Amino acid sequence: SQTIHQWPATLVQPVGSPLSLECTVEGTSNPNLYWYRQAAGRGLQLLFYSVGIGQISSEVPQNLSASRPQDRQFILSSKKLLLSDSGFYLCAWSADLSSNQPQHFGDGTRLSIL
Amino acid sequence: AQKITQTQPGMFVQEKEAVTLDCTYDTSDPSYGLFWYKQPSSGEMIFLIYQGSYDQQNATEGRYSLNFQKARKSANLVISASQLGDSAMYFCAMRELSGGGFKTIFGAGTRLFVKA
Numbered sequence A: 001s002q003t004i005h006q007w008p009a010t011l012v013q014p015v016g017s018p019l020s021l022e023c024t025v026e027g028t029s030n031p032n033l034y035w036y037r038q039a040a041g042r043g044l045q046l047l048f049y050s051v052g053i054g055q056i057s058s059e060v061p062q063n064l065s066a067s068r069p070q071d072r073q074f075i076l077s078s079k080k081l082l083l084s085d086s087g088f089y090l091c092a093w094s095a096d097l098s099s100n101q102p103q104h105f106g107d108g109t110r111l112s113i114l
Numbered sequence B: 001a002q003k004i005t006q007t008q009p010g011m012f013v014q015e016k017e018a019v020t021l022d023c024t025y026d027t028s029d030p031s032y033g034l035f036w037y038k039q040p041s042s043g044e045m046i047f048l049i050y051q052g053s054y055d056q057q058n059a060t061e062g063r064y065s066l067n068f069q070k071a072r073k074s075a076n077l078v079i080s081a082s083q084l085g086d087s088a089m090y091f092c093a094m095r096e097l098s099g100g101g102f103k104t105i106f107g108a109g110t111r112l113f114v115k116a
Helices: none
Strands: A003-007 A010-013 A019-026 A032-038 A044-052 A055-058 A064-070 A073-078 A087-094 A109-113 B010-014 B019-021 B032-039 B046-052 B064-069 B074-079 B088-098 B101-106 B110-115
Touching (some): A010 A019, A019 A032, A019 A109, A044 A064, A044 A073, A044 B101, A055 A064, A073 A087, B019 B110, B032 B064, B032 B074, B046 B064
Parallel strands (some): B010 B110
Antiparallel strands (some): A003 A019, A019 A073, A032 A044, A044 A055, A087 A109, B032 B046, B032 B088, B064 B074, B088 B101, B088 B110
16 A cells, blocks of 8 residues: 655754755655645745656645655755744645545644744 | 645534534546545544545545535535544645646545534
8 A cells, every 4th residue: 555654753853054955755666756835824835846756746835845855756846934934834745646646644843933 | 727626614413313514526527536534533534435526426435425416516415314434624626637647636625513
C-alpha cells in the first residue's frame, strides 16, 4: 500500500533562517506531488506541484521554493523565512493527473516563525 | 474569483441526525472532479468522497453522500446519522484542467460540531 511521510511534525524557526521540509512517498512510482500551506482556520493554498523529477510548477510568488531530486521525494525550502511563512504545511500525492484521482496527504508540519 | 465557495464557516448538528454541508463551484471546464475531505483537529486530511462531472448518479460512501446538482454548480456533502467523531473541518475541492495539467482547488472549509 502507498504511504506518505512528512517531517518534521513541528518546527519553530527564527525570522531570516533557512527552511527545509521533506516529503517522501512509498508504494507507488511517478506520483504527482504537491505542497500546500494552510493558515490557521483557513483553507489550503497550493504552493507547488510536480509531475516528475525536476519538474516544479509554482502557484504563488513567494520566498519559498520546491525541488524534486528523486521520483518520490519532494522538498520545500526557503533561504530566509518571513513571519508570514508561519502555517501548517501539507504534502500530498496523487496517482496521476486525471480529474478523478483524490489526493493523499501527509500528517503536516506546523511551522512557527518567531 | 472564488472557484470553490463554502458559505457555512460553522455548523452544529445533534448526534444521530443528518447534516448537509454546502459547496458551490465555478468552472468553464466540462471535465472536472469534486472531492470532500475531512480534517480532524490533529490536522491530517482524509479523503471522503468523489463525484465526477460526467457521473449521472450521486456518489455515496457509507454515511457520506454527495448531492450533485450540476446545473446549479453545487456539490453538497450529506452526512447521515452524525457521530461525535464527525466533528472536524470539512473541505470541498475541485480538480480541473489548468495549464496543461490538473490542479485541485480547496474551499475555505466548514467546521462541523456534533453535539451529544
